[in-house]
Amino acid sequence: MTLRSWAERPARLLATPWWRAVAALAAGALPALAFPAPALWWLAWAALVPWLLLLRSAASARRAALEGWLGGAGFLLAVHHWLLPSLHVFILVLAALLGLLWLPWGLVVHRLLGGAPGPGRVAAALLVVPCGWLLVELVRSWEYLGGPWGLLGASQWQVAPALRLASVGGVWLVGLVLVAVNTALAALLCAPRGRAAAATGLTGCAVLVCGVWLCAPVPALTGTARIAVVQPGIVDGTGSVQHRFDVQEDLTRRLAGQRLDLVVWGESSVGQDLGRRPDLSARLAALSRTVGADLLVNVDARRSDKPGIFKSSVLIGPDGPTGDRYDKMRLVPFGEYVPAREVLGWATSVGKAAGEDRMRGERQVVMRLPDTRGSGLRLGPLVCFESAFPDMTRQLTRDGAQVLVTQSATSTFQDSWAPAQHASLAALRAAETWRPVVHATLTGVSTVADPRGRITGERLGTDRSAAAVYDVPLARGESPYVRAGDWAVYGALAVLAVHCAAEFFRWAAIRGARRGGGPAGG
Structure with missing residues (x-):
């Protein structure tokens, strides 16, 4: 030829x-x-x-x-x-x-x-x-x-x-x-x-x-907040939910004395409703007192005050839950609910689609930390998949959030491209909004992006079980994208x-x- x-x-x-x-x-x-x-x-x-x-x-x-x-x-x-x-x-x-x-x-x-x-x-x-x-x-x-x-x-x-x-x-x-x-x-x-x-x-x-x-224009920095991320890593076996809680509790306790503003746990970090388990609520409150900062945990459980299972970001202070709670609004198709279940319910028999639909929250929430160090930091929580939506972070910024916090898991896809893809969204959302993004996971890739979208501090990979402290830069003002929109x-x-x-x-x-x-x- x-x-x-x-x-x-x-x-x-x-x-x-x-x-x-x-x-x-x-x-x-x-x-x-x-x-x-x-x-x-x-x-x-x-x-x-x-x-x-x-x-x-x-x-x-x-x-x-x-x-x-x-x-x-x-x-x-x-x-x-x-x-x-x-x-x-x-x-x-x-x-x-x-x-x-x-x-x-x-x-x-x-x-x-x-x-x-x-x-x-x-x-x-x-x-x-x-x-x-x-x-x-x-x-x-x-x-x-x-x-x-x-x-x-x-x-x-x-x-x-x-x-x-x-x-x-x-x-x-x-x-x-x-x-x-x-x-x-x-x-x-x-x-x-x-x-x-x-x-x-x-x-x-x-x-x-x-x-x-x-x-x-570029964001004008106005100081820093000390935020810790707790990543327990893979926890397998009988009683893994309780074991994961114990691992996170131990990692958090080691943060005592570091003058923190906030400690963030990942998605589904608490597997029981705190209203049904006052003992877990008391342990979290004790942790808050030990480290001298509020905890942002994520509860994945059937609610005691509402029907159905919710994924909720819950702020814990030294006296227990502060009353600040955000229920996840945008659920993962098939992972957390099955669209048109009457027609597509068969998907649960050929894969790991959700056996029961999670319930949706009704509105986004900006949480305010106590003014213990003169900051009164305002948090905009998101749960996992929601960090992919630019309109959600833009709305939280317009509502006054100073730090955007994503609580994620990705444990199902630990050895795939998914954790790195998800973590990369922190940089993009930060650049769009001029707000730092803290991306905290159970087992994925935990990272922090500054208001320009640059990754800062230690990156916790999928092989890590650790707690890391970040000096998170804060910024004032609104980006052109936040002001002008889409x-x-x-x-x-x-x-x-x-x-x-x-x-x-x-x-x-x-x-x-x-x-x-x-x-x-x-």
């Missing part, structure tokens, strides 16, 4: 429908490598290019739609592959259903980049393709469809210029810039007539990032509305020309 035939072989394979389907799945999965644990963040700036090139080369719009769907399914499977031991075959069903969201995106890419696009179509693609991607992310971010896990912009959690972008327009703005750069690179490769427009788009993205990096989302929706209107009028003009016997081209 000659060198030329080897070079032509990929083109021949991609002319085969089955090989194109495989290529679409693989191309859609590629951006997952930008997220932790691989954390190849730089890959996100070009990871969509193979998928874009595949879509624009589809033989028909129908084929492009199919490959958009397959690529979306591949992306979701790759980003959520660690759910396979829990959901088994059902994860394939979910990926196939949610992958349909990328079907219209495939059509848009094919329409704007297919054939031999000129400067006008390339310029339109630089605007519309990123906005179409954002719309897909926005829809799948609905909590009942799985929530905003694996948003492309979240892959840039350790990139300082991207975090500055997030402080201006949230994770949505970061995602828009990423997809715009990918679109421009694809156009440079496939659209000779539109390369000037593509180069202009790349330059515009660079100017935007540099301009925000140089000119956007303007990037509204702008993207406006662009898509204009594009849809233009396509409608184009279609109407072609149809009218055909009826009138005029030329059918457009």
Whole structure:
């Protein structure tokens, strides 16, 4: 076989429908490598290019739609592959259903980049393709469809210029810039007539990032709070719930004398309702007196004052529960409840779906610590999955929270990418809000991010059973994103509305020309 035939072989394979389907799945999965644990963040700036090139080369719009769907399914499977031991075959069903969201995106890419696009179509693609991607992310971010896990912009959690972008327009703005750069690179490769427009788009993205990096405001630091995180690690065997409590109690007791403002335990750190177990309440109050600080624990139990099981952040002072309590509002689909259980209840028989639905809280809560050292620190608690939602941390900041605290577990996914992916969200939420984020876990990755999104202090990995003390920087003021909100989302929706209107009028003009016997081209 000659060198030329080897070079032509990929083109021949991609002319085969089955090989194109495989290529679409693989191309859609590629951006997952930008997220932790691989954390190849730089890959996100070009990871969509193979998928874009595949879509624009589809033989028909129908084929492009199919490959958009397959690529979306591949992306979701790759980003959520660690759910396979829990959901088994059902994860394939979910990926196939949610992958349909990328079907219209495939059509848009094919329409704007297919054939031999000129400067006008390339310029339109630089605007519309990123906005179409954002719309897909926005829809799948609905909590009942799985929530905003694996948003492309979240892959840039350790990139300082991207975090500055997030402080201006949230994770949505970061995602828009990423997809715009990918679109421009694809156009440079496939659209000779539109390369000037593509180069202009790349330059515009660079100017935007540099301009925000140089000119956007930064948080003004106002002091520190001493906050301890207690991570017990894996606790197995009979009586593991009680054993875990004992381990956390012992680790907390070692913090005495360190002049703390707060001690944080992870999600489900207390397995019995404190109203039913006054002995546990008394032990927690004694711990608070020993360390000289309040404890923020998380109770996962059937309530004594309400029907059902709640996951609740509960503040404990030297006299016991202070009355500050936050009940988790956004639950993990299948992990904590089964959507439409009457229809999908069979999922509990093929995986580890929730046997009983957890109950939802009604409102977010800002807790205030006692003014023992002149701080009167205000906390905004979140439970696990909720740290993925930028609107929740934004609302807590607007309500006056000075520190955002996420209580998580991830014990089911200890040896997967999930703990690192979850912990990375602390940096993003901190940058968006100008509020430090304390991410405390039972067995995952515990970490703290400062108001600029930089990771600070000791990082407790999945192999640790320890307590760590952090001098957490505080900041005043509100970030542009907190003040202005989701303007990037509204702008993207406006662009898509204009594009849809233009396509409608184009279609109407072609149809009218055909009826009138005029030329059918457009």
